[in-house]
Amino acid sequence: ITGANSGIGLELTRKFLNLNNKVFATYRSNSVNLDKINNQNLTLIKCNQKNLSEIENIKKTITNIPINLLINSAGIFGPQEQKLETLNFNDFQDTLMVNSLSGLKIAQLILDVTKKNTLEMIVNISSDAGSMTKNNQGNAYIYRTSKSALNSITKNMSVDLFNKYKITVFAI
Numbered sequence: 001i002t003g004a005n006s007g008i009g010l011e012l013t014r015k016f017l018n019l020n021n022k023v024f025a026t027y028r029s030n031s032v033n034l035d036k037i038n039n040q041n042l043t044l045i046k047c048n049q050k051n052l053s054e055i056e057n058i059k060k061t062i063t064n065i066p067i068n069l070l071i072n073s074a075g076i077f078g079p080q081e082q083k084l085e086t087l088n089f090n091d092f093q094d095t096l097m098v099n100s101l102s103g104l105k106i107a108q109l110i111l112d113v114t115k116k117n118t119l120e121m122i123v124n125i126s127s128d129a130g131s132m133t134k135n136n137q138g139n140a141y142i143y144r145t146s147k148s149a150l151n152s153i154t155k156n157m158s159v160d161l162f163n164k165y166k167i168t169v170f171a172i
Contacts, residue, residue, distance in 0.1 A: 001016070001073055002026045002073050003073040005032070009073035009074065010033050010034070014037065020041070023041060024062060027046060027047070031046070049097065050098055055106060059113045065114050067114045069121050070110055070122045071123045072122070072125060073125045076099065077143050082140045103124055103150065122167065123169075123171075124150055125172060158170060
């Protein structure tokens, strides 16, 4: 579970541990909430998903481990100011990386280094903000674009990974 130190990721981590699952949980910079969970089935992985080299470091922990489910829950809104006239493209890149591309990279790593043929499902946490048809407000260019990209990546993976490996991929 990515982005597991807060919000949806933290609650999903708790639920899966309560069901006696092994959970590999990523966190960006501090694991204060995850540290409060006392469970031998929890493995913490420090990973700022803005940084490709930190994502690559996940391999050290998951190599040859059977992973059945990936939940990409990590997400950031980006800067509060997201008007066309003042877009900060460094913030745009960071938000795209965390909300969209990092989940794709982690899926790639899992397919490459974990115990073969164990991945069954990938769940990407999206947002209505990523919907083209529901956007009647404009603004929030960075966040909306990142979630639209995640939806497109999810659709591509749902076709490719199901056809090749029978892995189910969807966004919620």
